[in-house]
Amino acid sequence: MTALSAAPPAPHRSLSRLHRAALLVWAAFVLLVAGWLLWLHLSEVPAERTCQSFFAYSPMGGHPRTCDYSAFTDANNLFNVLGEVLSYSCVAVAAWAGGALVGRELESGTAKLAWTQSVSPARWLAGKLTAAAVPLAAGGGLAALVFGWVWSSDRKWLVSNWTYDRVFIPRGPLLPALLLLGLAVGALAGIALRRALPALGTAAAATLLTRLYLREAWKPLRGPLHGFWAVHLSATAMVLALAAAAAAGAFCILRHQAR
Template identity: 35%
Template sequence: MTTTTTSSSLAPPRDRDRDRGRGPRGLAWLVLRQHRAAVWTFGVALLVLLSALGTLYLSITDYVADHGLADVCTAGWACAPDGTIGAFSDELADPVHYIGRVVECLPVLFGMFVAGPLIARELHSGTYKLAWTQSVSPLRWLAAKLAVPATAVLAGFSLLSAAYTSVWRAQPLPVIPGQWWWRSFPMIGVVPVAHALLALALGAVAGLLLKRTVPAMGAVLVAYPVIAGLLESLRGGLVGPVTELSAEMPGLIRGSDDWVTGRGMIGQGGGRMPEPDCGIGVDPADCLAQHHARGWYVDYHPASHLWPLQWAEAGLSLALAALLAGGAVWLVRRQWP
């Protein structure tokens, strides 16, 4: 008796794991497995920060309600007698501020992770060749490498920024000078998420260029603060400020919610003289006469400009991130055509 065997039964079973590894989804899963320690660290840190912010939110809302600060505090420290604002600052405002600094600094840490352990280390060790031998193109490899941190940024940073913004808004802000909206700008709203995506794109370029873990991480550590400083210098001009003219010298602080970006004199011909030197104790009228000016001006952003400025800077950050991502694609195509 003979047995007839078809050619299909003789063929080796399909290696589903290998087939999955050929696509971006399989590679993304591989990235998660390779860097599971970092993924767990990020997840635990996120939970800790969210828990701390939740506790702070409840403490702040209870304190504001117990001391009647929600409605009466609009004129500065004097509106809250008996040192209630000082006690609030000591107990609650400082932790909010320091957590905000952590939120502000997290993007550069993500960029360093992408530049070093995620890309540069693999290029240096040569392990990227294993993926490329499995019918994965260099561009698909890069896309998979960036999918994991980009997803973490969009999910984790959105949650963290929303939680921190809720805590920040729960404070009696008019009496907490360190928490004015223009000073907390990179910690709240959509800007931290956009900054994190910008840092990730910067990390990808640094890793592809340097191909060494420590130099790539160092490059991000140096370059990102420069870019963040540039964005900060442009921030006040992303939305047109409000300008007011007066005969009296305006103060640097108009109100608790106004961000003054410039002041000075208006000349007889209409030209501006920013921050003229009047000397100490000189009367504003005499200062005008000295400089042959006809009045003073002040440029400022009211609190209503917060969200237009947020979206404008976020858009600019995403545009820079797109340019850097395009640069990363160009580098991959140039080095591994």
């Protein structure tokens, strides 16, 4: 033989080329979150602490005075907004996974083309899920690490209780677990519907409803379990089990369709 056939591109390399913009947006979002949290910790919280200490009492009558802040400068308000955004970020991941990562390639026929190049359907899906799960888990883990550190360091000034979803979810591994759940649900919707827009809407709606249901599902854990980490890790295990079930369902449907 004078030449060898070129090997088909690895699934993770294909993902990097096709979805580079999405990966860059995710990286920018994680960096923005981390920067926002550090800014609150290093700038806004110390400024509020200094102001409230300086104006603790009026020199005339001993009456306490307060510092006035707008909705865009109050550290606690900004922290709560960020917590809400992070706690629902799994919905955006599900929409992207259902519409762009899986649904669009099945609708356009790109996936079938990859399957004819010695890449089995199962390997194709496994490559996509793995290549997307790594940056999602790493970015979510970094955001959760910084979020938890800032909340623990400044909890006196950030009055949100840890039982609130905006603190409970992004403070630990439950955040990346929910991102992986969104990825798995999006893949399941994309494979089941095989069309980008229906898969996008279905994945987003299903993940949102699951996210709202889970909020009620892990509330009873606060009875038999005590402390943040006991409840948080139990909720994380619950979410990872759902993500595994959704991913398994996606593989089963794909295998049935590829026959």
